[in-house]
Amino acid sequence: MKFPTATAVGYNRPYLMALRHRLEGVILKRHCWGITAVCVLLLAGCQTAPPAVAPAAPSPATVVSTPAPVLPPAPVAARTDDLIIVAGLGFHTGTRVVVWSEKAGLNAYDFNPTKQAGTENHGGRRLALPGGKPGGAEPQTPWTLTGLQKQIDQFVLHYDGEGFSRNTFNVLQQRGLSAHFLLDVDGTIYQTLDLRERAYHATIANSRSIGIEMANRGAFPPEKSKELDAWYATDAQKGIGLRPPANVGATGVLTPNFIARPDQPQIVTGVLNGRILKQYNFTSEQYAALIKLTAALHRIFPQIKVDYPRDVAGRLVRNKLADQRLEKYHGLLGHWHIQNNKIDPGPAFQWDRLIDGARRELAGDKHGVDGP
Numbered sequence: 164m165k166f167p168t169a170t171a172v173g174y175n176r177p178y179l180m181a182l183r184h185r186l187e188g189v190i191l192k193r194h195c196w197g198i199t200a201v202c203v204l205l206l207a208g209c210q211t212a213p214p215a216v217a218p219a220a221p222s223p224a225t226v227v228s229t230p231a232p233v234l235p236p237a238p239v240a241a242r243t244d245d246l247i248i249v250a251g252l253g254f255h256t257g258t259r260v261v262v263w264s265e266k267a268g269l270n271a272y273d274f275n276p277t278k279q280a281g282t283e284n285h286g287g288r289r290l291a292l293p294g295g296k297p298g299g300a301e302p303q304t305p306w307t308l309t310g311l312q313k314q315i316d317q318f319v320l321h322y323d324g325e326g327f328s329r330n331t332f333n334v335l336q337q338r339g340l341s342a343h344f345l346l347d348v349d350g351t352i353y354q355t356l357d358l359r360e361r362a363y364h365a366t367i368a369n370s371r372s373i374g375i376e377m378a379n380r381g382a383f384p385p386e387k388s389k390e391l392d393a394w395y396a397t398d399a400q401k402g403i404g405l406r407p408p409a410n411v412g413a414t415g416v417l418t419p420n421f422i423a424r425p426d427q428p429q430i431v432t433g434v435l436n437g438r439i440l441k442q443y444n445f446t447s448e449q450y451a452a453l454i455k456l457t458a459a460l461h462r463i464f465p466q467i468k469v470d471y472p473r474d475v476a477g478r479l480v481r482n483k484l485a486d487q488r489l490e491k492y493h494g495l496l497g498h499w500h501i502q503n504n505k506i507d508p509g510p511a512f513q514w515d516r517l518i519d520g521a522r523r524e525l526a527g528d529k530h531g532v533d534g535p
């Protein structure tokens with residue numbers, strides 16, 4: 164499936180400057196490849212000049228296969244493997260995204276209802292009620308980008324508890340749930356639905372939010388934290404790594420032989436919604452991809468502020484937000500901010516790392532260069 168890119172629609176100037184910078188880089192690389200191609204072809208021409216005397220035909224025993232001609236690498240194409248889809252349009256993120264229509268994609272549109280799952284796992288977004296409260300009717304006409312920009316103001320972070328995105332996707336499908344994005348341990352982002360759809364991931368926030376399930380084994384109370392021992396093992400040289408039990412089967416991680424390593428060796432302890440919890444951190448590849456995605460979502464949906472809920476001292480709120488506050492909140496959220504029976508994305512998640520990184524990306528836009 165081909166998606167028109169965001170340049171097909173009106174777009175803000177800083178982003179266009181960043182895009183231009185990126186394209187200039189591509190053109191420069193293409194130019195270099197052009198020169199290389201001429202040189203290689205000239206050399207190839209020397210090597211393949213016809214001999215003055217035709218050689219005798221070799222006997223079958225001495226036939227050697229002709230080496231393949233040396234060709235320059237293909238020109239660098241403008242990147243298309245980083246697009247996310249919003250109302251049918253593609254938007255660059257600068258990180259690898261597999262969309263539902265790709266062969267390796269996870270397609271939440273492809274849903275076979277079961278007794279357990281019910282009849283659907285996503286639906287049309289409901290219009291916001293006066294005051295911004297979600298819960299109105301579906302619009303009469305399909306969602307447009309402009310309509311979605313007025314509606315979407317929250318980005319909800321979850322961990323999946325299953326350890327790997329492909330397994331998580333299967334479980335979500337079985338339960339009649341969905342998330343727009345799944346972030347695997349190697350930093351691959353799967354988009355399972357166009358963002359015009361309402362995914363079923365965060366109850367009352369579904370119509371106004373975008374949801375992401377990040378692969379992680381999850382957080383456990385101290386008396387159950389032995390559960391983590393079955394999933395993580397320490398290598399004397401390389402440190403802690405994710406080694407799932409054999410019964411988990413194929414992980415489906417796209418990077419071959421990838422060993423997921425929590426980005427800090429120690430288990431992290433913290434309190435969320437009044438519960439003491441232990442968890443291993445996410446991988447550096449996940450943080451890098453999430454930073455790019457968060458910046459891209461803010462560019463598309465400026466109402467999603469790049470910040471998290473803070474207390475009066477400016478620290479992360481570790482409990483569910485009061486209903487009125489949640490209603491007025493625009494920005495990033497953990498699932499625990501929405502429901503007091505939830506604890507994801509867990510105590511190990513580094514919120515400042517995410518927002519500092521995303522803000523640096525966005526500052527790079529303003530200066531017409533890519534962020535770090």
Ligand SMILES: [Zn+2]
Nearest residue numbers: 321322498507
């Ligand atoms: Zn959740």
